[in-house]
Amino acid sequence: MWYISYWFWPVFSALVWAAMLITMLVVWATDGYPKYPSMEQTQTIAYISDIGAQGLKPFFITMSTITVVSFNVNFILERWLRHTGRLAPNTSVWQKIWSLASVIAAIAGGVGLILVTVFDTLHHPRKHRVFLGLFIGGYIVSAIFICWEYQRLGYYYRSESILRYSFWIKLFFIIVEVALAIAFGVAGNQKKYNVGAVLEWVIAFIFFFYVLSFLIDFMPAVRHKGRQSRATEMDVALAEGGDQMAAERGYFRGGAAAQEHGNGYTNGYMNGHANGDTNGHLNAHKPPAPAAVPPSRNF
Incomplete structure (x- = not known):
């Protein structure tokens, strides 16, 4: 069945995302680093959305949609594996609520990513920025709820070192991505577009490692099918x-x-009992030996 290869989904979604980013960079470099109509006058480094708003828009939409769908399968599959006991099951209702909240936030982030590709920065700049915020914010909130859930799971399942590793990886993602997102916003407000473009590419590639980190979460289920x-x-x-x-x-x-x-x-x-008892009983009831016959007086 499809879920037997659950480790496939984080790897597939991460590779699709990386392939999209690398292809867009290669196309931009191969074309001679052109200045697209959506770029600012002082900008020389293209944003991902600048490249995606041109001839690669169908490719941008398709690859982003595949990434979103396959990545969201990770969240649903992780929820199902915990429910069936293949992964360490939740120990409280709150853990299940946090897990569900992470799924909802991830879906919201995925919707934001798809809409970012549809409403490109050239024709819909304002909507593009709003959906970009939904994309980044949705996945950051999702990671926060996952960390919350894993922290409590790690408390109850101390022998599950995978939970600790996954917690720290996702916490690192939250801290770094929040810091980069703030710097990205500040660079845009200060019209430092080249800095903002570099930060956007860095954020996108860190997202690749975040998606790939879900492979660690599924390792116990890979080793122990029927946990x-x-x-x-x-x-x-x-x-x-x-x-x-x-x-x-x-x-x-x-x-x-x-x-x-x-x-x-x-x-x-x-x-011991039989011999002792038998011998003792027989000896106790044995008739006395006849008295010695006195010698006859006729001799």
């Missing part, structure tokens, strides 16, 4: 431990200890 819940694992461990102790002590299936204990106890008790 059991924590309670079940404890029950099995206790049961196995009890059987092992019983096997070692030999109380089941005629073990050596059982034979030693049973035979030793039975033989010792039966032989």
Whole structure:
């Protein structure tokens, strides 16, 4: 079934996103770094949206849509795997709420990305900026809720080191992307367009690593298909431990200890008791020996 290759989705969505960015850069460089109509007078480095508003617009829309759809599958699949126990299941209602909130925020961010490609910066500059904010903000909020959920999961599942690694990776993404997004906005307001263009490309490539980080989340499910819940694992461990102790002590299936204990106890008790009791009983009821006959006086 499709979910058996769940590790495929983060890798696929990340590679599609990276392929789109690299292709756009190559096309811009191959064309001789042209100055597009949507670029400002002092701007020499093209924004992603500047390149996407030209002849690559169909490619921009298609690749972004594929990225959004495949990436959102990660969130839905992660929710499903936790619900079925293939990943560490949630331990509270709040964790499920945070997980659902991360899915909703990711969908909102994905919608923002698609609309950014449709409403290009050349013909719809204002709408483009609004949807760009929705794209960046949606995925940042989604990452915040994921970190919140993973922090609580890591508290209850201390042996799951994957949760800690994923938490710190996503927290790093939040801090860096928020800082870059603020710097991107400041550069735009100060009309430092080349700085803003560089920051936009950096934000986009960091997003690639964020998407790819979901591969780590699915690693426990890849290793343990049919993962059991924590309670079940404890029950099995206790049961196995009890059987092992019983096997070692030999109380089941005629073990050596059982034979030693049973035979030793039975033989010792039966032989000792039977022999001692029998001999003692017989000796106690044995008739007394006849008195010695005095010698005859006829001799």
